[in-house]
Amino acid sequence: MKRIRLGWALGLAVALFMILFPLYILFKYSIADRASIVTGGRYPEPLWPFAPTFEMYRYLVSRGDFWAAGVTSVRIALYTVALSLTLGAPAAYALARYRFAGYGVLIFTLLSLRLFPDIATVIPVVERFYKPPLNALPVEVQVALAHTLLSLPYVIFMSIGVFQGIPKDLEEQAAILGCSRLYTFTRILLPVAAPGLAAGAIYTFLLSWNEFIFAYYLTFTNPEGATLPVYLLRVMAWTPQKNLLAALAVVISVPVILFSFLVQKYMQAGLTAGAVK
Amino acid sequence: MPGLAALATGAAGVRTGAGPRHHLGGDPVGRRQRLYMWLMLFPAFFYLVTAFGLILYEMVTISLLYGPPGAEAYPSLGNYAEMLASPEFWAALRRTTVFVVIGTPLQLLVGLGLALLVHREFRLRGMVRAIFMLPIAIPSVVTAVIISLLFSVPYGHVNDLLMGRFGWFPRLVSAPINWYASEPLALGLALLGKTWRDMPISMLILLAGLGSISEEQYEAARTMGATSWQQFKYITVPQLVPAMASVLVLRSIEAWKEFIFPYILAPSFPVLGTLIDHAYHVAKRPSYAAALALVLVVLIAVTTGVLNRILRFLETHLVKA
Known part of the structure; x- marks a missing residue:
C-alpha cells in the first residue's frame, strides 16, 4: 500500500x-x-x-496588425457563438423533449460529421467561398460560417442535457396559463436554460478562438482578415525571435485559459460527446 | 445570448404559435406538435446536412477535374492515377499510418495514467484536475510554438541539456541535434505536441469510465484478499474496456486528421494532411488537393469502421472470458 x-x-x-x-x-x-x-x-x-x-508585450501592443487580428478573432468568435446558439438551442430542445423514429439517425449524423478532417473539408469550402455569390460575404462571416460547422454538433450535444434538466411542468403550466409555444420557449425556457447554454457559448467561443485551418485558408489571400492564431504563424514565418513569438502566444492563450477554468464542468460534456455511453 | 436564440426560433415559433392554444406533456404527440418539433430541428440540421452534403459533392466533382487550368478534362480520374503513381503520396500515407499506429495507443496510455492519478480522493484534487485540463485550452498553434521553442536549433533548452551546457546534466551529444532534419525526430515532435495537447480528452473519457465502476466490487475483492494489482487487473481493466475502446476510436480518427503539428514541426516530412495543404497552396492544384482530401475521408471512414468492428469483437470476447 x-x-x-x-x-x-x-x-x-x-x-x-x-x-x-x-x-x-x-x-x-x-x-x-x-x-x-x-x-x-x-x-x-x-x-x-x-x-x-515586458518589452515584447509593449512592442505587440504598439502594432496595428496585432490589434486588427485580435479584433477579427473576437468578432469571428462572437458571430460563431451567435450562429451556433441560434441554430443549436432549438434543435437541442426538440431532441431533449421528443422521442421519434429518426432520433438515432440524427444523433448518428451529428457524430459522423467528426469523421471529416478539417484539412479535407476546407478545400471545397474555400473553393465555394471564392466564387459568387458567397465571395460577397465579409471574410469574418465566412470564417464564422465555417466555424459553426465545427461547433454546432457540440453545442447541440451540450444543450440537450441542459433542456432535459428543466422540469416539463414548467412548459405545462405555461401552456395552461395560455402561453404560445414560441412565448414559452423564448421567455420561459431560454432564461432558465441560459446558464447551461452559456457553457456551450463559451465552448464555442474557445473553439473559434483556437481554430486554425479554416481561418488560415479563408484569409490566405486577405492578410487583413487574419485571426490571432493565423497572425502567430505569420509572425513565425517572418521572424524566429523567441521572445516575440512567446509573448504573442501568451497573449493568445491567457483568455482561453481563464475562460476554460470557468466552464470546466461543462467542457467535459462537449469533449466526451458520444464517447461515454 | 438567449435573446439571439429567440430571434432565430422566431421563424419556427411564429408559425406554430399562431394557432389555437395547445397542451404539452400527457397528450400523445399530435400532428401540430410534431410539426413544431421538426421546425425547431430543421435550421440546425438543414445547415449541417446541406453543408456537408455540398462539401462531399464538391470534393468529388473538383477531384474529377484534371489537366492544365482552363482546359481541364471532366470527368477524369487523372488526379487519382497521378496520386497512385506518386512516391510522395505513398510516403505521406506511410507516415500518417505510423502516426496513427503509434499515436493512438500512446494517447490511450497517457490518458489512462492521468485518469488513474486523479481518480481518488485527495486534498487539492479539484485543482490538480483543473491543471490536467489546461493543455486542451491552449491553441494547437501555441503548443506547436512551445515545442519549437524547447527544441530549437542549435541553441534551445533540450539541446543545451543534451550537450551538457547545464552542468548538472551529463553531456550526451557533442553537436546540437537538428530535430527538424530527421524524419523520426520531426514526426516525434509533432506527435509529442498532439499527445500533450489532447491528453485531457482521453483522460475525461477514461475518468467517466472509472467513475462507473461500483466501489462494492473493490470492497468485495479486498475482503477476499485481492492485492491492488489484482484489483486493477481483474476489476478496473475489464470494466474500462468500453471507455478504452472509445478513446482508441476517437483518437485514431483525430490522428488521421492531424494537420497543424506536422505542418509546423515536420514540414519536410508531409503526412496526408500536410500534403493536401501543399497541393493547394504551393502547387496551386485544388483538384489534386480535393482528390487527396477525398482519399483521406474514405480512409478514415474505412479504418474507423474496421477498428470499431475489431473492438466490438474483442469486447464481447473479453466479457465472455
Missing part, C-alpha cells in the same frame, strides 16, 4: 511537471531579454531571464 502511494505521488509530480513546465517556459521566453535568447552557445539559455522585461 505504501509503495502504491509513493508511486502515485511520483506519477502526480511527473504529470504536473510535464504539463506546467512547457507553460512556464513559454512565459519565461515572453519576458526574456536579448542576452537570454541570443547565447551563441557560450552559455545555456537561462531558466529565468537575466533581466526580465
